[in-house]
Amino acid sequence: MGVKEQRERKPRADVQRNRAALLEAAQRHFLRDGVGASLEAVAKEAGVGPATLYRHFPTREALLAAVLQTRSEELVARRAEIARLADASERLRQWLRAMEEYFSAFSGLPEPLMAAAREREPDNPLTLPCDDLIATTEEYLRAAQTAGLARPSVTGYDLYLAAVSTAWISGTGATDEESLGRLRTLIESGYREQNDKG
Amino acid sequence: MGVKEQRERKPRADVQRNRAALLEAAQRHFLRDGVGASLEAVAKEAGVGPATLYRHFPTREALLAAVLQTRSEELVARRAEIARLADASERLRQWLRAMEEYFSAFSGLPEPLMAAAREREPDNPLTLPCDDLIATTEEYLRAAQTAGLARPSVTGYDLYLAAVSTAWISGTGATDEESLGRLRTLIESGYREQNDKG
DNA sequence: AACAAAACGGAGGCTGACTCCGTACAGGAT
DNA sequence: ATCCTGTACGGAGTCAGCCTCCGTTTTGTT
Secondary structure, eight states, X not given: OOOOOOOOOOOOHHXXXXXXXXHHHXXXXXXXXXXXXXXXXXXXXXXXXXXXXXXXXXXXHHHHHHHHHHHHHHHHHHHHHHHTOSOHHHHHHHHHHHHHHHXXXXXXXXXXXXXXXXXXXXXXXXXXXXXXXXXXXXXXXXXXXXXXXXXXXXXXXXXXXXXXXXXXXXXXXOSOHHHXXXXXXXXXXXXXXXXXXX | OOOOOOOOOOOOHHHHHHHXXXXXXXXXXXXXXXXXXXXXXXXXHHTSOHHHHHHHOSSHHHHHHHHHHHHHHHHHHHHHHHHTOSOHHHHXXXXXXXXXXXXXXXXXXXXXXXXXXHHOXXXXXXXXXXXXXXXXXXXXXXXXXXXXXXXXXXOHHHHHHHHHHHHXXXXXXXXXXXXXXXXXXXXXXXXXXXXXXX
């Protein structure tokens, strides 16, 4: 007795409708204005009041995380493709690039990402995805190191930070694609083992 | 006739007093709260109304640039010391470190710095200092390249970007000093020429 | 001491974050 | 088909910060 499982009351129709409308509007605004977009504007565009937005997504980070979910799935798919590559060095390189693009989904995204890492509040909806990303980086890096293709002193977290930085720079919009390319090359030269043999 | 030089009316005493009070208060607040600190709070602490703050410093960037002036002078001094070092590689390394510390003066400083670079409005008071910094980096880098100590494909702007990124990461407060050190090493390995002879 | 220019500061308009609470409505029970 | 209950809604309202207008005060000069 006591614990009536109650199964779960299926979610109301308007709830699902509003949630979907909010996510769509939020994505548009984050794309246009970056992660600092006005949440009131998002609510208005979704055709709901501000309270409804906050009921669905208590914080800006929660909304961001929900919108990011789609992208996150793309990244997982890409990770699967990358895993099939033969060259460990190439796997690492492409994974870093994939992460960077993920971080560049919206202008200013790296900021709340790092904030989540700082606070380490487990309720921050951005924390968990990041931990996964770091673990995966670690994995690909280790393979490259074992093959003698990456310096042993480098860590997965280092490369994760490098990817976030690059995405941050890219998001500021102050730098052309050519400079970004050179910056990536610089980082690659930084972690690569350059023994002209093992 | 016509152009009465008027010499210059010496600046009023209250103007100087208020300016000094504002700068001091601003520095405190930027240190505590980062570059996003409340300007109203700064004005209040300086004992002036908001209008006075905006009269002295029309934009947040103007105030930031003025507060940064002191640090800027420290950087110039440090540059002079560095110039005396014998090793071109060491000069470059220390210069990059000095820039990074300068960028880390206040949390969030890299953001408006890059924004200034993006807009390229010559009236942005942060633009000019940056151009100088890039030029100096270029100079030290070129010396290192000539000595065969740095890759020829790297540019001064690349290293400037790398320094800004590192400062940005540092400013997020999400990363311990050890990781930052490894990141710096990574970058250094990235631009260094690793011929075991020239 | 008187004057004019320069500078001041508070009140107020604006935008965006976030909440409270009376109302409307969806969906199961009759 | 209707009732009934709890869930969700949304607008009005509070709060904080940015920035400006304009009547008043201060300052240096004559």
